[in-house]
Amino acid sequence: MNAVPQTLADLKSAIAEQHSTLSKRLRQVAQYVMDNPNAIAFGTVAVIAKDASVHPSTLVRFANAFGYSGFSEMQRLFQQKLIQESPSYTERIRIAREELGDDSGDTPLQLLSQFAGASSVALEELCESISERDLERAVDILAAAESTHVVGVRRAFVVATYFAYALRHIDRRAYLIDGVGGMYNEQAGAIGDKDAIIATSFHPYAPETQNVAKAAVERGVPLILITDSQLSPLAACASVCFVVRDAEVHGFRALGSTLCLAQALSISLAYRVDKQRVSV
Template sequence: MRDPYLEIASQMNSLSKSQKKVAQYVLDNPNNIPFQTVEKLAKEVCVSDATVVRFANALGYKGYPDLQCHIQNRLQRKLKTTERLKNDQSLGNTIDEQIKNYIMQDVHNVQSIIEEIDTYQFEKVIKAILAAENIYIISSRSAGSPGMFLNYYLGMLLGNVTHVEVLETDGEKMLSIDQNDVAFAISTARYTRSTLELFRYAKERNACTIALTDNFSSPLIPNADLALYTKSDFSSFFDSFAASMSMINLILAFVGKYKEADNTERLEELEALWLKLNVFY
């Protein structure tokens, strides 16, 4: 099943300047394309009709109608979902209103996973993780915390997981990464340079690269074999990782489910170790 958005993002660097304008509009306004003719899209982006057609051809489609059809199919599941939660941009005047609106923003971000998750991509992510000889979790700065969480519990289940945060001090951990391994990067705007560089290195080493990011135009996407998307919108000085954590919970739940038989003995050994070391109060 072709994913036009992933194709656009991965081929962005090879497009002409005018075609990039069309590509960015398509990525930023996915719901508009099924209802826009070539002429209307060209006028919206301020390019020629021929540029829109050449854009579709550059992606490997027979023409704009073919691209439009694939986008319609990609959005069909999303358009049939139950009524979306409204993200109230006004935080309100009272503390009660403000608390409600902050929480509802997180609820909206998590709800978007249910509405928009690509189950085909998700299943491939789980299979790649289960098949990997080694897994490298790449995340830093604000994304470091969800990366640490994923690293801790995935390591508990599989035992072959390494967290890589800082390019200058942790890069050596990925020295031997190869085609048998998985690199799992977590980053949202504003994207950190070290995560992008380490992810690019993993791609150059032919590892299976998985991105957990916030949109189709993320700079992680050109180097991603697989991608999962979560919203991080939040009306404050920081972005929310509530949806990212929810996606990570899903990954851990499915890995645990498929490895249940293998994990029973390992988890029992861990419990015995924790008891011996008096880990818990």
């Protein structure tokens, strides 16, 4: 047997390594331990066991399985981790920058931090820039639609795939217009007049998306547009238009806010449909 893990990181690797060889209940504990290290640090066996839905003795057995004399010994690792003031991430950035010299200024971690920060700010602005009325109307349209078609290319394709996934997840008929085999027009032709279409289009506003969306609108299909400017060419013919200003760092546009909106729409729709079902 290997040495008993002396740090939380070691323990976590050990758990990951042996995870497959553990029994069902011990795996359950492993999962809980990985997910709630703080709870382990403070809790007593009784409350942890209850929270993890296992028997207290299972916790002791789990600790034994990794070589500790008892649960308490293992618990100490979790407490140490919490006590040792791990430098905040800003601190880590500063250290990383110092180590590599100021000139570089762009270590991966710094970039990550920049993106995270920028995305976080963008998310806060999102709520202020999106109107309740537009959200309601969009949900109305989606709730009334028989099927929902989703279109977007390049960066917007990511958003489209998310919509397709999310809508199917909540049991809505969703078709992703992906242009496989160059069949944009054919896929657009399959949009029925009781359907709805969600188009995502960012500068420079790919013609494929425009064509598909316009074809749908001409047939009287309501268009929900997610874009980056009021001046977007599709804005004029959209039933609802969301303008999302996503974060941008070093010329790369993020998608966090756009996806956040997509998610909020999806769940709102799920709730609405559920309510209809219940109330009818």
